[in-house]
Amino acid sequence: MPEFFTLYLLDKKENGPEFVFPAGQNLFSEITHAAFGTFCLPCTADMNGEKESMIGIHPVMAEKLKLPFAGKTRVLVHEGILYLGPLIGIFTAGFTDSLLRPIGDRSLFFAKFMSLDQTAGMYTVVFGAHHINWEDGTVKGYLYSRDGWKELEVPIPNVVYDRLPNRKAENHKALKLVKRRLIEEYGIPWFNPGFFNKWDIHQTLVQLPETLTYLPETYFSPGIGKIEEMLSRYKSIYLKPANGSLGLGVYQLSYNAENECYICKYRDDAGQNKLRKYPSLEHFFKHSFEGRLLDAYLVQQGIELLRHGQQAVDFRIHTNKDAEGEWNVTAIAAKVAGRGSVTTHVNSGGMVKTLEELFEDPQERIRVFHSLTGAAILLSRRIDSSVPGLIGEIGFDLGLDQNGKVWLFEANSKPGRSIFSHPKLKDGDLLSRRQFLDYAMFLMRKSVQSPEDIVQ
Structure with a gap:
C-alpha cells in the first residue's frame, strides 16, 4: 500500500534541493522524477531529512507540478518516479457561475464527497469538459476544503469518477469524446462510466443460476x-421505464374482480401520489400512454413485500470496492413506502429506517442482514464481471417477501445518497465516501504498476 507522509514547502533557496526525504528510507533511494496527476517532471533529491514522516518540496517544484496545497499525502514509488496523491477527478456537468455553489443544487453532494480527501492523503477536483486545457494538459476545476470552494488549475487527474447527472448528458457527443480522449490518450482509469439499463441488467443476471433466483418475472x-x-398470475404488476430512476414513470396495476376494474397507482408530474380506476386496460393505456406502445418499458411481477404497519418495505444496500478492489457492503437501510405511494422513494413520501428500528428481534435482524448483504455482494460481483467498464459502487433496491426471500428490483451505478440523511447511518455515509477514495487509489496504483490489468 502507498505510505502516508506530510508534504511541506521548504524555505526558498535558489540552489536548494527540490525534495528532502527522511534519512534511511529505501523507498526514496533512486528517485529521478516526481509526478502529480498526469504531470511528471525530473527532480533532484536530498536524503538527509530528519523527520521520518515528512517530505519537503521546493516551492518551484510545487508550482511546476501545480500542487494545490501542502499537507498529508500518500506516495507511491515505481521505477524511479515518486507519485504524490493521487489527484482524483470527478467528472460532471451542470456548472454555475457561483463559487458558493459551483455545481448548483448538487454542490453539497460533491462537497461531502470531497471533504475526506485531505485526511486520506489525496486530492479531489470536480470538473467538466469545458474546464480542460488540452494544450497544457490541465484542468481548471473546483477543489473543496474547510474554507469552501476554490477554483484552481491542476494537472489532468490520475483517475476519474463519472458523476454525469443524467442520461442526456451521458449521451452527449462532446462529453463522450472527452471520456474517450482521456482514456485513450492519457490511460486514465474511468469508473462508473454509465447508467445501468434495467433490461440489460436483467438479461445479464437471468442467465446465471445463482442470480436468477433474485429476479422477479420481467418482460420488455x-x-x-x-x-x-401477468395480472392473471399475480395480485399486482409494475410497469417501469427501462431507463428510469427515482421511481419516476412507474405504474402499479392490479385487477379488482369484485368491481371488475383495473386499479392503477402512480406519481404524477407534480409529485403527488395518485390512484385511478379503469374499466379496461385499453382505457388505462389511452389515459396514461396516449395510445403509445410500451417500447421503452418493462412489465414486472409484483411481490408481496414485508410490511411495516400497513406500508410496504424494501431495502437500499450500498456496495463499494475497497483499497484491494474487493466488494463490500458499506450501508444498508430500510425504506418504508409513503401512504398511497407506488414506490418507497423518499421523494414520494417514503421513510428511511435502520434495521434496528425495523426488527426488534436481534435474531431476525441478523438473519435479514445476512440475507441482504450476501445477495448484494453476489449481485455486485456478477454485474461487475458482466458489464463493460470499471465499476466502483452500486446501489441496490432489494425486497423481502412474506417468506423472507430476497428479490432484486433495481441496481443503480450512480446511486443517490438520500438514505444517509438518517442520523444513525452516518457511519455508512463515512465508510462509502472513504471507500470511494480507496478504490480510486487502487485504480491509480494499478494504472502505474500494471496498466495491462485495467480493462475499460
Whole structure:
C-alpha cells in the first residue's frame, strides 16, 4: 500500500534541493522524477531529512507540478518516479457561475464527497469538459476544503469518477469524446462510466443460476396480452421505464374482480401520489400512454413485500470496492413506502429506517442482514464481471417477501445518497465516501504498476 507522509514547502533557496526525504528510507533511494496527476517532471533529491514522516518540496517544484496545497499525502514509488496523491477527478456537468455553489443544487453532494480527501492523503477536483486545457494538459476545476470552494488549475487527474447527472448528458457527443480522449490518450482509469439499463441488467443476471433466483418475472416492451397474462398470475404488476430512476414513470396495476376494474397507482408530474380506476386496460393505456406502445418499458411481477404497519418495505444496500478492489457492503437501510405511494422513494413520501428500528428481534435482524448483504455482494460481483467498464459502487433496491426471500428490483451505478440523511447511518455515509477514495487509489496504483490489468 502507498505510505502516508506530510508534504511541506521548504524555505526558498535558489540552489536548494527540490525534495528532502527522511534519512534511511529505501523507498526514496533512486528517485529521478516526481509526478502529480498526469504531470511528471525530473527532480533532484536530498536524503538527509530528519523527520521520518515528512517530505519537503521546493516551492518551484510545487508550482511546476501545480500542487494545490501542502499537507498529508500518500506516495507511491515505481521505477524511479515518486507519485504524490493521487489527484482524483470527478467528472460532471451542470456548472454555475457561483463559487458558493459551483455545481448548483448538487454542490453539497460533491462537497461531502470531497471533504475526506485531505485526511486520506489525496486530492479531489470536480470538473467538466469545458474546464480542460488540452494544450497544457490541465484542468481548471473546483477543489473543496474547510474554507469552501476554490477554483484552481491542476494537472489532468490520475483517475476519474463519472458523476454525469443524467442520461442526456451521458449521451452527449462532446462529453463522450472527452471520456474517450482521456482514456485513450492519457490511460486514465474511468469508473462508473454509465447508467445501468434495467433490461440489460436483467438479461445479464437471468442467465446465471445463482442470480436468477433474485429476479422477479420481467418482460420488455409488453403488449396488452402479456400484461393481462401477468395480472392473471399475480395480485399486482409494475410497469417501469427501462431507463428510469427515482421511481419516476412507474405504474402499479392490479385487477379488482369484485368491481371488475383495473386499479392503477402512480406519481404524477407534480409529485403527488395518485390512484385511478379503469374499466379496461385499453382505457388505462389511452389515459396514461396516449395510445403509445410500451417500447421503452418493462412489465414486472409484483411481490408481496414485508410490511411495516400497513406500508410496504424494501431495502437500499450500498456496495463499494475497497483499497484491494474487493466488494463490500458499506450501508444498508430500510425504506418504508409513503401512504398511497407506488414506490418507497423518499421523494414520494417514503421513510428511511435502520434495521434496528425495523426488527426488534436481534435474531431476525441478523438473519435479514445476512440475507441482504450476501445477495448484494453476489449481485455486485456478477454485474461487475458482466458489464463493460470499471465499476466502483452500486446501489441496490432489494425486497423481502412474506417468506423472507430476497428479490432484486433495481441496481443503480450512480446511486443517490438520500438514505444517509438518517442520523444513525452516518457511519455508512463515512465508510462509502472513504471507500470511494480507496478504490480510486487502487485504480491509480494499478494504472502505474500494471496498466495491462485495467480493462475499460
